[in-house]
Amino acid sequence: MGLEKVALIGSGNWGSVIANIIGKNVQLHPGFDHEVKMWVFEEIINGQKLTDIINETHENTKYLPGFKLSSNLKAVPDLLEAAHDATVLVFVIPHQFVKGVCNQLKGRILPNAKAISLVKGVDVDETGLHPITQIISENLNISVSSLSGANIANEIAKENFSETTVGYHIREEGELFKHLLETPYFRVGIIEDVIGVELCGALKNVIAIAAGIIDGLKLGENAKAAVIRIGLLEMKKFAQTFYAGVKDETFFESCGIADVITSSYGGRNRRVAEAFVTTQKPFEQLEKELLAGQKLQGTLTAREINSVLRRKGLENE
Numbered sequence: 243m244g245l246e247k248v249a250l251i252g253s254g255n256w257g258s259v260i261a262n263i264i265g266k267n268v269q270l271h272p273g274f275d276h277e278v279k280m281w282v283f284e285e286i287i288n289g290q291k292l293t294d295i296i297n298e299t300h301e302n303t304k305y306l307p308g309f310k311l312s313s314n315l316k317a318v319p320d321l322l323e324a325a326h327d328a329t330v331l332v333f334v335i336p337h338q339f340v341k342g343v344c345n346q347l348k349g350r351i352l353p354n355a356k357a358i359s360l361v362k363g364v365d366v367d368e369t370g371l372h373p374i375t376q377i378i379s380e381n382l383n384i385s386v387s388s389l390s391g392a393n394i395a396n397e398i399a400k401e402n403f404s405e406t407t408v409g410y411h412i413r414e415e416g417e418l419f420k421h422l423l424e425t426p427y428f429r430v431g432i433i434e435d436v437i438g439v440e441l442c443g444a445l446k447n448v449i450a451i452a453a454g455i456i457d458g459l460k461l462g463e464n465a466k467a468a469v470i471r472i473g474l475l476e477m478k479k480f481a482q483t484f485y486a487g488v489k490d491e492t493f494f495e496s497c498g499i500a501d502v503i504t505s506s507y508g509g510r511n512r513r514v515a516e517a518f519v520t521t522q523k524p525f526e527q528l529e530k531e532l533l534a535g536q537k538l539q540g541t542l543t544a545r546e547i548n549s550v551l552r553r554k555g556l557e558n559e
């Protein structure tokens with residue numbers, strides 16, 4: 243069997259952290275090609291291309307300043323060049339860009355490739371709700387696992403301990419992704435529940451927005467705990483209403499309760515929602531002012547989830 247060749251589709255805050263872990267792990271474990279390509283949505287920073295900055299300094303100065311990246315990572319501005327020879331595709335882009343990226347990759351990747359989605363979001367169109375793994379799988383005709391967890395990227399960049407959850411359809415692929423991604427400070431649990439894991443990642447962003455609003459209104463810790471508890475129950479009810487196979491135990495993995503807590507205390511969604519209350523500026527403006535190019539996922543997801551519920555007459559649930 244040939245070597246597995248990994249490509250990352252995405253290079254933001256989380257994308258850069260996970261790229262660094264992968265860049266190191268492919269050198270530690272047999273069976274992987276040592277070069278890892280990372281697709282970068284090209285932009286100019288102080289007159290220089292971000293890809294050139296990353297390849298020359300081994301630092302993503304825009305999305306993960308202050309951390310050195312593994313030198314075997316190659317930043318590539320051309321999506322097809324990054325992906326065409328990969329047997330393992332790691333999707334880690336904001337959810338609103340997934341469809342566009344898949345359209346470009348359709349028919350242009352290896353037929354035996356497999357993918358994992360680290361994206362926290364869902365796709366909603368006039369036909370209803372579509373998990374991101376399903377969008378990738380249907381467009382590219384490959385098997386797709388999911389990863390989600392209590393994973394604030396900057397903490398993992400510092401190698402502070404955290405856990406995560408991989409959802410798989412095919413056990414060997416779950417084990418491959420555990421192998422590729424686990425480190426002593428980043429523990430990977432695997433569970434046969436791709437949709438459950440990824441829906442947790444999408445829905446917790448809405449709870450985190452609510453938690454930030456609670457903080458902005460200064461309603462205190464009891465109110466926030468109530469939002470977390472009721473929010474987790476609503477996440478479970480939503481996921482299992484739309485996908486009967488989603489498992490109860492998924493909500494007790496890192497992707498469930500742990501990520502709701504971490505996001506409700508430390509995430510970007512929480513921070514921007516608090517500022518929404520205290521400044522009364524629109525979310526879009528605060529996203530630009532506070533996140534330096536990083537993207538908020540929870541506001542769009544709240545709107546998307548609400549539209550699905552409304553269409554089904556389930557808003558009051």
Ligand SMILES: NC(=O)c1ccc[n+]([C@@H]2O[C@H](COP(=O)([O-])OP(=O)(O)OC[C@H]3O[C@@H](n4cnc5c(N)ncnc54)[C@H](O)[C@@H]3O)[C@@H](O)[C@H]2O)c1
Nearest residue numbers: 253254255256257283334335336339361362394395536537
């Ligand atoms: N940052 C975290 O702590 C964290 C942790 C876990 C999961 N996630 C999830 O990972 C996903 C990616 O988040 P991130 O933190 O890596 O990104 P980010 O929010 O830091 O950065 C935004 C990224 O989007 C890219 N981008 C901008 N316009 C684009 C376009 N038109 N097409 C394609 N890409 C474009 C930018 O180049 C940048 O790489 C999100 O779903 C997020 O919820 C983030």
Ligand SMILES: O=P(O)(O)OC[C@H](O)CO
Nearest residue numbers: 391392393394509510511
């Ligand atoms: O910063 P947020 O709110 O996008 O959350 C980041 C991660 O998803 C936390 O697990």
